[in-house]
Each structure stands twice: as C-alpha cells, then as structure tokens.
Amino acid sequence: MKRFHWGLLALAIVACVVAAWIIYVPGPTAFASGSTVALGDYKGTNPTGVPVSLASGDIVKRGEYLTRAADCEACHTAKGGVPYAGGLAFNLPFGTLYSPNITPDKETGIGNWTDADFINALHKGIAPDGSRFYPAFPYPSYTLLTNDDVLAIKAYLFSLKPVRQETEPNSLAFPFNQRWGMMFWSLFYNSNERYRPNPSQSAEWNRGAYLAEALGHCGECHTPRNLLQAVDNKKKFAGAVTAGWRAYNITQDATSGIGSWDLDTTAKFLAHGHVEGLGTASGPMGEAIDMSLRHMAPEDINALVVYLKSIPAIADTSLPLPKTMLASGFPTNQEIAENARGAMIFAGACAACHGWSGKSPILSYADFVGGRTVNDPTARNVAQAIIWGVTRHTPNGVVTMPGFGKAYSDEEIAAVSNYITARFGAEKSRITAADIKTIGKQASQ
Ligand code: HEC
Ligand code: HEC
Ligand code: HEC
Incomplete structure (x- = not known):
C-alpha cells in the first residue's frame, strides 16, 4: 500500500513538472549569454528612448x-x-x-x-x-x-x-468575456518589469533588443504561443499564424529562417519591406514596415539587425529553401492540364502586373521570385494577399493591388493560389476552397 502512494506521489510530481514546463515561458532575451542588470545599474549607452x-x-x-x-x-x-x-x-x-x-x-x-x-x-x-x-x-x-x-x-x-x-x-463568448x-x-x-540590459552584449545589441521586444513587439506575431496563448520564448521567433497570416520563421536558420540574409540585406528588408530576389512584405508585415519600420533612423534599423542576427536558429521543416530561379516561357501544356482554372485567372487578371517569369515587368515590388510567400507550401499568405489586396509605400510612392475576395469564388482563389506556388515556388500548395473561407475570416478587418 505504501509503495502505491509513493508511486502516485512520483506521478503527481512528474505531472506538475510537465505542466510547469508547458506553462513556463523564459524572458524575451533569456537566450543570450551573460546576465541582465537593472537599467539604473547599466554603465553602457542608454538603450531606451x-x-x-x-x-x-x-x-x-x-x-x-x-x-x-x-x-x-x-x-x-x-x-x-x-x-x-x-x-x-x-x-x-x-x-x-x-x-x-x-x-x-x-x-x-x-x-x-x-x-x-x-x-x-x-x-x-x-x-x-x-x-x-x-x-x-x-x-x-x-x-x-x-x-x-x-x-x-x-x-x-x-x-x-x-x-x-x-x-x-x-x-x-463566455467564459472568454470574463x-x-x-x-x-x-x-x-506579464512580468511587469522594465527592460533589463545585458552588459555582456554590445550597446547596439541592447538597443536592438529594446526596439524588437519593448517597442516593435516582433515576437507577438513571429513567436508561437503556448496553450494559454502566451508568447512561448522557448521557440523564439520560430514563426506563427497571426490574424490569419503566417508570420514566418525569422530565426537564423538558413533554410526556413533568415540566416542566409547578410546584414545589409536584412537592414534593407526591414527598412523597405522589399529586397530584389527576396520578395516583398505584405499583410501585417507590410503594415509594420509602412507604419513603423520605414520611419526608423538607420542606426536603429542596424541595431535591430544586430539583435536579429543573434537569435538562435530553429528549423521549421514545413518551409523549403526558396526557389531563386526564374520561371521560363509561357505555361506548358502540362501546367495547364494540372490547373487550367488557375492558369487562366493568372493570365487574365495577374500576369500584366506580376509577369510570367516571377519578375514583374513593371514594378519590382510585384516580383514573386525568391520570396518566402510564394515558397510557403501552405499558400496561406498568397491567398490572403489575393483576398484582401495589398497597399504598400515604396520609395517611389504608393502601390496597390486590388483585393479579389469579392470578384472571385473561393474555388477560383484556391486555384490561382495553387497556380502561383506551383509556378514560382519550391513546392506546390494544395489549398482548398474550404481553407480560403476559413483563413479569410481570420484576418483583422
Ligand atoms: C497588436 C495590436 C495592438 C497594438 C500594437 C497596440 N494595441 Fe492598444 N489595444 C489593442 C486592443 C485589442 C485593445 C483592447 C483590449 C481589450 O479590450 O481588452 C487595446 C487597448 C488599448 C488601450 C485601452 C484603451 C481604453 O479605452 O480602454 C490603450 C490606452 C492602448 N491600447 C494604447 C496603445 C498604445 C499606446 C499602443 C502603442 C504603444 C498600443 N495600444 C498598441 C491592440 C493593440
Ligand atoms: C503584426 C504582426 C507582425 C509583427 C508585429 C511583425 N511581423 Fe514580421 N512578418 C509578419 C508576417 C505576417 C510576415 C509574412 C509577410 C508576407 O507573407 O509577405 C512577416 C515577415 C517578416 C520577415 C520576412 C521573412 C521572410 O522569410 O521573408 C521579416 C524579416 C520580419 N517579418 C521581421 C520582423 C521584425 C524584425 C519585426 C519586429 C520589428 C516584425 N517582423 C514584426 C508579421 C509581423
Ligand atoms: C495592378 C497590378 C497588380 C495586379 C493586377 C495584381 N497584382 Fe498582385 N501584387 C501587386 C503588387 C504591386 C504587389 C506587391 C505589394 C506588396 O506585397 O507589398 C502584389 C502582391 C501580390 C502577392 C503577395 C506577394 C508577396 O510576396 O507577398 C500575391 C500572392 C499576389 N500579388 C497575387 C496576385 C494575383 C493572384 C493576381 C491576379 C488575380 C494579382 N496579384 C494581380 C500588383 C498587382
């Protein structure tokens, strides 16, 4: 009998440890070596303000x-x-x-x-x-x-x-309204604690951490959440779905993250939301660039980049290495046989702006080639961009793609999404009309 009780106790302890591990979340900069100090005790350049x-x-x-x-x-x-x-x-x-x-x-x-x-x-x-x-x-x-x-x-x-x-x-609904x-x-x-600098890291890194964690809240979209909907820093910046869009892996993993981007490229992407050969930010990231990041001082963008470069790599096997080769010629008979509806919509409504090769004949912001969006085999963001359209500030003024959510049926949006990933991406998607209905409803409006 006594033994039985010990077993139960051991089980309860294991259950508690597992539960604690599930609900425990490390601080946003806990991954970095060195320990943190209160802002008042920090001798380096003030990372705030x-x-x-x-x-x-x-x-x-x-x-x-x-x-x-x-x-x-x-x-x-x-x-x-x-x-x-x-x-x-x-x-x-x-x-x-x-x-x-x-x-x-x-x-x-x-x-x-x-x-x-x-x-x-x-x-x-x-x-x-x-x-x-x-x-x-x-x-x-x-x-x-x-x-x-x-x-x-x-x-x-x-x-x-x-x-x-x-x-x-x-x-x-009840009980969520409580x-x-x-x-x-x-x-x-909610730690209810102000930013604590890390003296083992550079002044630039500390500024970058303040910009990313306290101000820019990148993790609110890019870090997966745990069962209780808290940002789970055990998978820091490993990618998550937010308001129906996929906020990609921005860890230093070279295949599924942004580990292969050099410092200049990363800075350029953050400041403009577009780099030739790496695609364009749309949806919530396009907004974050237009309303927030493009207004930041160059030294702040550089600090953010230094911080991003220090994020440990986490691989996401659902994201292949983006295809960088341009598509050649017009659609083949086989391509048309596979997805005639998608090919027809693309030819009629999209190719004039986006081009057949993946490079736009009119505007580099509309290039598909090399971008994560068309290389995501879920096609989630491709579909969202088509449903809602995209408006972006470029250095040469505002560009707009109209939303097609009302003009096309869910079947048509699925078909053209699958067409785009198959022609321009590394792996074709198989998004369905039912998926389109669901993800369209998840977006903020
Ligand atoms: C990711 C979206 C998001 C961002 C970014 C955001 N807010 Fe909010 N904010 C909300 C939502 C949603 C609520 C309502 C929460 C609720 O009802 O419980 C809210 C509530 C508030 C409130 C309470 C207002 C009231 O009348 O009760 C204030 C103040 C506020 N936000 C200020 C800010 C400020 C300042 C910033 C920028 C530093 C900011 N918010 C950024 C989503 C956001
Ligand atoms: C409101 C949610 C949101 C916030 C906040 C946000 N992002 Fe994003 N981010 C996204 C989404 C969604 C995408 C995918 C956009 C697309 O498909 O075009 C993305 C894409 C990116 C990409 C491109 C990744 C790739 O592989 O092409 C980078 C880099 C990035 N974000 C960095 C950041 C940084 C740094 C911050 C904080 C300063 C940040 N993001 C804040 C939602 C967000
Ligand atoms: C008037 C020109 C125009 C037309 C027509 C147009 N687009 Fe676009 N599209 C753009 C521009 C410009 C962007 C880039 C905006 C951004 O992402 O910042 C874009 C972005 C996109 C994206 C997001 C790409 C990314 O990397 O995030 C997708 C997907 C897309 N378009 C698909 C389509 C499809 C499908 C059609 C036809 C049904 C279409 N577009 C028609 C101009 C157009």
Missing part, C-alpha cells in the same frame, strides 16, 4: 518616434479609418474584439486618462476602472518600456486631434 539625433527634441517629437516604433497605429485604426480612432476588428476563435479609440477625445477616447492610468494600461494591462485588458493589446511587450518612453507616447497621442468615435463592444480571468494570466505572463 529615441536616437541621439532626436534626443534633444521636445516630448511630442520623441513620442511620435516611439509611437511609430511601437506601431500603435496598426491596431488602433480601422481599415480606411481615422488613425488611432480604433475600431479594427480582431476575429478571434471565440468572438470579435475591437480596438478602442486612443485619441484624446474625452468621451469616446482616452482624453480623461492621467499619466498613471496610461502607465497602468501599458505596463500592467489594467484599465482606469480596474478591469483587465486582453493580451490582443500587447502589454506584455510594452511592460518593458521605461516610464519616460510611455509618457512620451502619451504626450504624442494627446497632441492629436480628438476624434469622437465610440468603440464597438466585443462579442466574446475579464477578471486575465488577472491570473498576467500573474504568469
């Missing part, structure tokens, strides 16, 4: 830079809506959540918020009435921001014109 060229500027200017670096606009603006007036719908599996109006309107925005209210929201995810925010608002990243930076962001937001726009109430539940989540997953 704005670049030197802006440091003497007034608080609103500094706040504008930081607000862009944190990309508050991407989530707090409805498609085609007024910036920061909220209303973007987050389509979650258990209902829809709308981002609130964060302009300084006193009734429908945050015009009555005190400094302490604002700090509490960004650091702790707590509203002025004490209720808890859902982590669709990435406060577990913003908690790393210094008070000075948070208040500069507030000063910038409060310098904007107040916009009167009520936030639609969310439609989350905000108090987030209290326990925060206990585990």
